[in-house]
Amino acid sequence: MRIGTSMSTKRLDEVCVNEYKIPLIVMMENAILSAIKHLDMDLYDKYIVVSGVGNNGGDGLGIARQLKARGKDVKVFVVGSMEKITPCSKTNLDILKAMNISCRTLDIKGENINILEELKTSIKNSDVLVDCIFGTGLEREVKGVFKDIINIINTNKNLVYSIDVPSGINATTGEILGVCIKADKTISFEFYKRGFLKYETKEYIGDVVVEHVGIPEHIIKKYDDNEYITSIDFVKGNIKSKNKFSFKNNFGKVTIFAGSKGFSGAAFIASEAAIKSGSGLVTLVCDEDIQDIISSKVSEGMTANYKEENRINKLIETSSAIGFGCGMGDNKLTLERLEYVLNKSNCPMIIDADGLNVLKNNINILKKCENRIIITPHLGEMSRLTGKSISYIKENRLDVAKEFAKENNIIVLLKGYETIITDGNILYINPTGNSAMANGGMGDCLLGMITSFIGQGLEIFNAVVCAAYIHGYIGDILSKKLYTVNATQIINEIPSIMNEFDIEINL
Numbered sequence: 426m427r428i429g430t431s432m433s434t435k436r437l438d439e440v441c442v443n444e445y446k447i448p449l450i451v452m453m454e455n456a457i458l459s460a461i462k463h464l465d466m467d468l469y470d471k472y473i474v475v476s477g478v479g480n481n482g483g484d485g486l487g488i489a490r491q492l493k494a495r496g497k498d499v500k501v502f503v504v505g506s507m508e509k510i511t512p513c514s515k516t517n518l519d520i521l522k523a524m525n526i527s528c529r530t531l532d533i534k535g536e537n538i539n540i541l542e543e544l545k546t547s548i549k550n551s552d553v554l555v556d557c558i559f560g561t562g563l564e565r566e567v568k569g570v571f572k573d574i575i576n577i578i579n580t581n582k583n584l585v586y587s588i589d590v591p592s593g594i595n596a597t598t599g600e601i602l603g604v605c606i607k608a609d610k611t612i613s614f615e616f617y618k619r620g621f622l623k624y625e626t627k628e629y630i631g632d633v634v635v636e637h638v639g640i641p642e643h644i645i646k647k648y649d650d651n652e653y654i655t656s657i658d659f660v661k662g663n664i665k666s667k668n669k670f671s672f673k674n675n676f677g678k679v680t681i682f683a684g685s686k687g688f689s690g691a692a693f694i695a696s697e698a699a700i701k702s703g704s705g706l707v708t709l710v711c712d713e714d715i716q717d718i719i720s721s722k723v724s725e726g727m728t729a730n731y732k733e734e735n736r737i738n739k740l741i742e743t744s745s746a747i748g749f750g751c752g753m754g755d756n757k758l759t760l761e762r763l764e765y766v767l768n769k770s771n772c773p774m775i776i777d778a779d780g781l782n783v784l785k786n787n788i789n790i791l792k793k794c795e796n797r798i799i800i801t802p803h804l805g806e807m808s809r810l811t812g813k814s815i816s817y818i819k820e821n822r823l824d825v826a827k828e829f830a831k832e833n834n835i836i837v838l839l840k841g842y843e844t845i846i847t848d849g850n851i852l853y854i855n856p857t858g859n860s861a862m863a864n865g866g867m868g869d870c871l872l873g874m875i876t877s878f879i880g881q882g883l884e885i886f887n888a889v890v891c892a893a894y895i896h897g898y899i900g901d902i903l904s905k906k907l908y909t910v911n912a913t914q915i916i917n918e919i920p921s922i923m924n925e926f927d928i929e930i931n932l
């Protein structure tokens with residue numbers, strides 16, 4: 426699913442109208458017809474449409490007409506200055522008038538008390554209110570009669586369905602411009618609006634569906650912002666299929682540097698996740714004093730310790746991907762080891778946990794490894810790496826991750842609710858995962874999965890996107906029956922879920 430801003434909508438409209446000669450009223454009618462599919466007409470009969478005078482309002486007026494044409498009881502309220510009504514909205518208003526559908530008009534300068542009372546009563550007597558006051562055109566504070574109406578709708582509400590965006594939200598930034606409709610459902614057009622990704626907007630947007638307005642795919646592709654929400658089809662299309670002619674060398678050889686005294690669990694989880702994600706060969710490099718414990722647990726993988734220099738050099742040279750950092754300790758030795766592996770390797774390298782902690786103030790060591798480094802920080806680690814506060818990163822997580830990836834020529838996977846994956850140009854938001862997974866070991870598991878997928882030869886960026894998706898997808902399935910989901914439980918389910926996806930792509 427594409428992510429877009431107010432600008433993306435405006436640009437697309439202009440391109441369609443000017444270059445491709447698609448009249449706006451045609452796109453508006455498409456928007457109307459795609460929106461009414463989501464108005465639950467099989468459940469409800471009485472609707473109120475509240476429209477502004479921009480094109481979002483025009484959508485509403487057309488929706489009112491289509492509802493009426495389907496035998497529904499519809500009341501229409503139009504708010505705004507009639508001198509400003511857009512041509513498409515005017516056309517739809519004229520059709521309503523010609524059809525004798527009554528529209529109550531609230532002028533911004535006039536005395537509206539009676540009509541506001543009428544609105545309250547109508548809300549009480551209806552099933553669904555369709556909110557079309559403002560769409561992507563809203564950029565400034567909502568005041569006056571607009572504010573009054575939104576407050577009335579929020580306090581007298583039954584079901585509210587917002588068209589394109591809940592009125593009152595800045596579609597690009599997610600800022601609430603004074604007051605905003607609290608929607609039960611938002612039926613948005615072409616793009617999942619970037620503003621909806623701001624955590625604070627969740628209480629306003631309700632369930633979001635994204636519908637098309639009939640713009641040809643190649644036009645959208647040309648003008649989109651390279652920002653997406655990962656879909657299950659993307660993942661199924663990218664994981665590596667096993668067939669009867671495959672053998673272990675086809676599935677990569679990966680090395681994981683992880684663990685230290687007291688942190689053998691991290692090393693175990695990362696290695697086991699790589700094994701279960703389908704790697705052909707997995708070797709764990711760890712301290713000698715934990716090697717035996719881990720060897721006994723990771724029966725399908727190999728282990729090496731730091732004293733075996735020649736062996737380690739060979740592993741680094743021949744690996745198709747290297748994972749580094751889980752449970753290694755935030756110390757000088759880890760930094761030296763990181764530099765050593767970075768210098769000797771040529772393959773993609775995924776750095777997490779203590780590998781990231783030692784990068785603080787040393788980010789320059791990544792500079793000579795262009796295009797093959799993936800970092801997987803959580804907010805705290807990202808804050809240490811960038812020097813920016815956690816609250817700032819939270820507020821601006823898309824842009825912070827994008828800028829940091831671009832500056833350092835790396836892929837950043839920024840963990841959290843709706844994990845972000847970006848190389849500074851393309852950005853994916855991961856929609857899977859949940860709070861039952863917020864416990865130790867999850868990051869180690871993800872590192873193992875990413876290392877494995879890259880090692881198997883998936884395109885690097887896509888491998889990171891797929892690993893994040895499958896990791897959360899399994900967590901979502903398990904959390905339906907478990908209060909907490911831990912990394913070992915995720916690992917155990919990886920082969921069956923991968924198989925499910927693989928079977929579907931081979932059908």
Ligand SMILES: NC(=O)C1=CN([C@@H]2O[C@H](COP(=O)(O)OP(=O)(O)OC[C@H]3O[C@@H](n4cnc5c(N)ncnc54)[C@H](OP(=O)(O)O)[C@@H]3O)[C@@H](O)[C@H]2O)[C@@H](O)CC1
Nearest residue numbers: 452453479480481559560561562563564565566567589614
């Ligand atoms: N390709 C697509 O996806 C398609 C999208 N379509 C639809 O078009 C919508 C975008 O339409 P839009 O550009 O006309 O803007 P919209 O949101 O109606 O708002 C503008 C109006 O609000 C007013 N206004 C603004 N701020 C205000 C304030 N604080 N307080 C008071 N008034 C304020 C502003 O007045 P002004 O700023 O001029 O004073 C103007 O009158 C989009 O969301 C989608 O629903 C489809 O129909 C076609 C294909």
Ligand SMILES: [K+]
Nearest residue numbers: 556559590592
């Ligand atoms: K709206």
